[in-house]
Each structure stands twice: as C-alpha cells, then as structure tokens.
Amino acid sequence: MNNYFVILAAGKSKRFHKNLDKQFYIYKNKEIIEHSIEKSLNSKLFKKIIVVTNNAIHFKNKIYSKSIKIIKGGKERSDSTLNALKFIKKYKPKNVFIHDAARPNFSIRLLKKITNSLKKNKAVVPIISSKDSIKYKIKNRVFNIKRNDSFLTQTPQAFAFKELYNLAINQNNQVSDEASLFINNDYKIKFIPGENQNNKITFLDDINEPKTFFGIGFDIHKLVKNRRLYLGGSRIPFHSGLKGHSDGDVILHSIIDAILGATQKKDIGSLFPNTKKFKNIKSVKMLKPILINLDKANFIINNLDINLICEQPKVSKYRNKIVNSISKIMNLNNNQINLKGKTVEKLGLIGKEKAIACEVIISITKYD
Numbered sequence: 224m225n226n227y228f229v230i231l232a233a234g235k236s237k238r239f240h241k242n243l244d245k246q247f248y249i250y251k252n253k254e255i256i257e258h259s260i261e262k263s264l265n266s267k268l269f270k271k272i273i274v275v276t277n278n279a280i281h282f283k284n285k286i287y288s289k290s291i292k293i294i295k296g297g298k299e300r301s302d303s304t305l306n307a308l309k310f311i312k313k314y315k316p317k318n319v320f321i322h323d324a325a326r327p328n329f330s331i332r333l334l335k336k337i338t339n340s341l342k343k344n345k346a347v348v349p350i351i352s353s354k355d356s357i358k359y360k361i362k363n364r365v366f367n368i369k370r371n372d373s374f375l376t377q378t379p380q381a382f383a384f385k386e387l388y389n390l391a392i393n394q395n396n397q398v399s400d401e402a403s404l405f406i407n408n409d410y411k412i413k414f415i416p417g418e419n420q421n422n423k424i425t426f427l428d429d430i431n432e433p434k435t436f437f438g439i440g441f442d443i444h445k446l447v448k449n450r451r452l453y454l455g456g457s458r459i460p461f462h463s464g465l466k467g468h469s470d471g472d473v474i475l476h477s478i479i480d481a482i483l484g485a486t487q488k489k490d491i492g493s494l495f496p497n498t499k500k501f502k503n504i505k506s507v508k509m510l511k512p513i514l515i516n517l518d519k520a521n522f523i524i525n526n527l528d529i530n531l532i533c534e535q536p537k538v539s540k541y542r543n544k545i546v547n548s549i550s551k552i553m554n555l556n557n558n559q560i561n562l563k564g565k566t567v568e569k570l571g572l573i574g575k576e577k578a579i580a581c582e583v584i585i586s587i588t589k590y591d
C-alpha cells in the first residue's frame with residue numbers, strides 16, 4: 224500500500240454561496256470536507272491524506288491523525304493538484320487518488336474497487352451515465368450526444384503517480400479533472416462504475432436534504448349516554464359517546480395535534496376554537512384541511528403510533544376497523560399505523576368508563 228489521497232478543497236465555491244465556504248458547510252452533521260477526510264482515513268488504504276486548502280486557519284484547531292497533511296492550494300483546480308503532487312513526491316508514492324471535497328457521498332467500497340483496479344491500470348476513473356440528455360454547440364449549431372455513448376466522470380480518480388505527475392507538470396491548459404489530462408494525451412483510462420449518490424455539491428440547493436420531524440398529541444373526552452362514539456373517524460357501537468364541541472373523536476384530535484406539533488403550528492384549539500362555526504363539526508372535516516396543507520408543503524407521513532386509553536370498548540375487537548378508517552382518511556397504508564389499547568386497571572374516570580383518552584406520535588418528513 225503506497226497510495227496517497229488528495230482532497231481538493233481550495234475552490235472559492237462562489238456558485239454555492241457568496242459568503243459561505245462550501246467545504247466547511249455542515250452537511251449530514253459534519254463539515255462537507257470531513258466526510259472525505261474520515262472515509263479516506265477509515266478505509267486504511269492510504270499512507271497519507273493531503274488536504275489542499277486556501278483556508279489553513281480553519282484547520283488550525285482541529286486535531287487529526289498524523290497521516291493527514293494540510294497544504295496550500297493554488298488559484299485553479301489544476302494548480303492545487305500540482306501543489307499536492309509536488310508535496311507528496313518526496314514520499315515516492317506509487318498511486319495517487321485525486322478527490323473533490325465537494326463529493327462527500329462516495330463509499331469506502333468505491334475506494335477499494337478503485338484500488339483493486341489500479342493493480343492492472345495506470346488510471347482508474349469512476350463514471351455514471353447521464354440522467355439528462357446532453358447537447359453541445361459548435362458556433363451556432365447544436366448537436367445531440369447519444370446518451371449511450373456519453374458518461375459523466377466523478378472523483379476520486381486514481382492514477383499511477385509518475386504518469387500523472389509528468390502530465391501535470393507539463394500541462395499548458397487548465398483541466399477540470401485529472402482524467403482530462405490522460406484523455407488529452409491519449410493515455411488509457413480504466414473506467415469503472417461510479418456511484419449515483421456520489422453527486423457533486425455545487426449549489427446550496429443541492430443539499431436541501433429531507434428533514435424528519437416528530438409530533439405528539441394527546442386528548443381526552445368525557446363519555447356520555449345517548450351519543451354516538453367515533454374513534455379514528457369510524458363509528459363504534461358502545462353504550463356512550465364522547466362529549467365535545469365536535470364529535471369528540473379523541474384519536475383524530477390527537478392525530479391533528481401531533482401533526483400540528485410536528486409542523487410547529489400550535490394546537491387544535493387555536494385552529495378550531497369553541498365557536499358556533501365549529502359546533503358539532505365532524506373530526507374528519509377538521510383533519511382534512513390539515514392533511515391538504517401538509518401535502519402542499521411537501522410533507523410525507525412516515526408513521527403513526529396511537530395509544531387508545533380506555534377500559535371499554537376493547538381495542539382488539541375494533542382495531543382493524545379503526546386502522547382501516549384512519550388509513551382511508553389519511554391516505555396511508557395500514558402498516559404505517561399502529562394502534563395500541565391500554566386499560567387503566569379500572570382506575571379513575573377512564574377506568575369507570577366515564578372518559579376515553581388517546582395519545583399519538585407522528586413522524587413526518589419534508590422533501591424539497
């Protein structure tokens with residue numbers, strides 16, 4: 224193992240943000256650059272890992288393993304690569320990997336595949352096929368590129384040190400990646416399958432990750448005679464029904480509060496105050512507009528966990544009915560809803576069948 228890993232992080236990333244340094248932006252709980260540093264280190268495939276940066280101060284207080292070296296970058300990407308190649312020359316490396324810090328999502332598996340492929344090749348470059356159609360323009364004419372004949376190159380790209388060094392030191396033009404150097408000089412490259420998730424972060428928009436939120440809801444209503452019992456939007460035969468300004472459906476009310484909680488929208492009382500307008504409203508009608516808003520804001524419900532707290536009716540008897548009803552109202556699969564029955568050892572109002580309570584936890588994810 225005489226391989227070296229170079230991480231290029233000297234770019235100005237102006238397309239990302241005018242003030243933020245892309246490589247230090249927090250992504251998946253750490254700075255973008257840390258993903259590459261950690262993975263290359265954890266792979267145990269490299270003698271040294273070279274971080275090329277124009278912001279050495281940022282690394283001043285970080286404590287890294289001795290195998291990580293921070294060096295100064297150049298003006299352009301190819302200048303930075305050359306700086307790194309010159310720096311590692313003294314170690315007499317066999318192979319060198321060049322990687323963009325803006326690609327934090329490569330796998331250690333990919334590093335291993337490239338390493339294996341280097342045994343028989345002097346240049347190994349991961350590629351993926353383009354999802355978009357590509358055109359190119361010469362003067363005023365536009366041409367199509369056959370999608371089957373075209374592909375996109377990613378990093379890390381790996382090379383025999385000697386070959387890359389010689390090409391890099393003699394290059395006249397700036398190149399956007401090291402594969403271009405090999406191509407321009409008609410050197411052979413072994414292309415291997417890259418990874419779709421190993422996309423390059425260029426714009427801040429590229430990393431609007433889905434975010435998951437949780438909400439909790441609780442409700443309790445008194446049971447009174449001569450009233451219909453609704454649970455989860457379905458009518459349940461019982462000697463009493465739930466008293467309330469609406470139909471008193473504790474399950475749907477708890478679900479509403481859980482959704483409002485997860486989306487930071489206060490509570491059911493502020494949305495549906497005890498006014499004439501909402502007198503005897505069906506709880507399904509309260510839930511529907513909230514679900515529509517959730518959908519409009521690109522939220523997806525992951526799952527619901529419901530505790531129905533009552534002595535009677537027996538949840539086991541009506542579980543399927545209630546779950547089916549909720550899944551229909553909320554457009555969910557039954558396996559996204561779990562309904563648990565909980566008795567209270569005949570204690571208190573609930574134990575004496577004078578009230579039913581419910582608690583709900585919901586998980587939702589926002590996609591942009």
Ligand code: ZN
Pocket residue numbers: 442443444467471472473476
């Ligand atoms: Zn209620």
